[in-house]
Amino acid sequence: MTTLARSWRWVESEAIGYRRVWRGTVISSFVNPVLFLSAMGLGLGTLVDATSNQLSVPYLAFVATGLLAATAMQTSAGEGTFPVMAGIKWRKGFHGAITTPLGPADIVIGMMMWGAIRLSFVLVVFALVSVVLGALELGPALLAVPPAVLTGLAFQSTATAYTVTRENEISLSTLFRFGIIPLFLFSGTFFPISQLPQPLQIVAYFTPLFHGVELVRKIALPGADSSIVTDLPLWVHLAYLTVMTIAGIALGARWLDRRLRP
């Protein structure tokens, strides 16, 4: 078996378990965008547009694209933390799998593949809800999905690398409290980072969700001008997220090996 074939075996086992719980996850995939887009987009957006919208697109379109990337981050950070800790410590499934021809790297790559499949579904639902609510046109909405998936994978792989070096659930909540939530709020999801004080803007340039949000907007909002996005070229965002994804996988596989095979 090749590495890919072995990782695919892992995807198969995830899919078998998922058959029993998919209903619940489908419902939340619909509910989340509906809630967020109606509160932030329709509610807050109406106010923003009515008073003094300096953005070149309606606030609803602006926030829908931002939330698409942010949702990818949150979903994938979840996939890279709790299931990983479960495999190592809580249910110890990884310890069993590595006594078969599968190895730690196959597990990490398999989890990433499964994460990409799940995330694509979540994001397509998100995109369709934004079309129904009038935030985006169908074409741009669907175009926004692949860059958002890449954003998610960058977070899943690095969250995995982080989790395999941790001992308990507290470190996982720490990651969300001090990593994911600040990124969610300050990466340009809800307002352009040009609104931030200069020093914080510079910080934002180095954070991953900023690149995800920018990438999604540059692809899904073709008319976006400098009121919405920075003038960084597309490839910078792509390179940032790709390198982050690969580094996360490489380190995650290596550290998981060390963890499982002391």
Place this chain on the structure above:
Amino acid sequence: MSEPLVQARGLTKKFGDFLAVDAVDFDIAKGEAFGFLGPNGAGKTSTMKMITTVSPITEGKLTVFGLDPTVEGRQIRQRLGVVPQEDNLDMELTVAENLYIYGRYHDMPRADIRRRITELLEFAQLSDRSESPVEPLSGGMKRRLTIARALISDPDLVILDEPTTGLDPQARHLLWDRLYRLKREGATLIITTHYMDEAEQLCDRLVVMDKGKIVAEGSPRQLIAQYAPREVVELRYPEEQMEGIGERLGWLEGGIEVLADRVIVYTDDAEATQHELTIRDIQPEQVLVRRSSLEDVFLKLTGRSLVD
């Protein structure tokens, strides 16, 4: 003689400064049920993990199926069935699905896996639980399912790390019965245990491990004959008499072991020993006469008991 299935020479495992396995040698032949007997922390599990290629070797040489675990781990694992000390079944899957995914991990065709699942559920006496989730199964059932899972790919070698630890006596006997059947069918088994009765029942040959070293090797019968006299008299004294009991019983010829709660006396003639005690007026509160076992072998070799 054909090449051994597993061969270790000077096999060593260190965790930092801690020496878990200290230069052990052993050969395990095809078709044999081979045991590692020893207390917790003796290095049994570390040895198993090196054989299953999930723990790198620190020093020495190890071959499994003639292959090198360091570079050919995957090929080795393809031919192994492993029953870990701690259950790690997938709680989100059913009984049959747990077997199915391990068949897939071993790259078996789906039709073969289905056929094998039916056989194995019967073997593990879980046929009526096939579609049940794993969570509500009893400890014994989970253990049998884990063993069935290890057998899914029809492995050339089955490794069982403390297969019955934590099970009640009835569940243990049912499990032994299954393992005995496996053995009769010609499977090669490696079993680690700290239960001497388990080793006596299941193992053709075993090594006794203590503090990372192999301290004795042979069949259960050989080991008992070599290290322990025929009979054992266990004496219990009231607590106030236990102090200095060693000196007072020092004249006994076969040797004694003083434990916290009792004195073990090795003898070839239990009746004569008891008679002597009466004459010398060191009558115990309670006497138990039994045949010597692997437990006594371990006690003789290390001065400590296996469990606790």
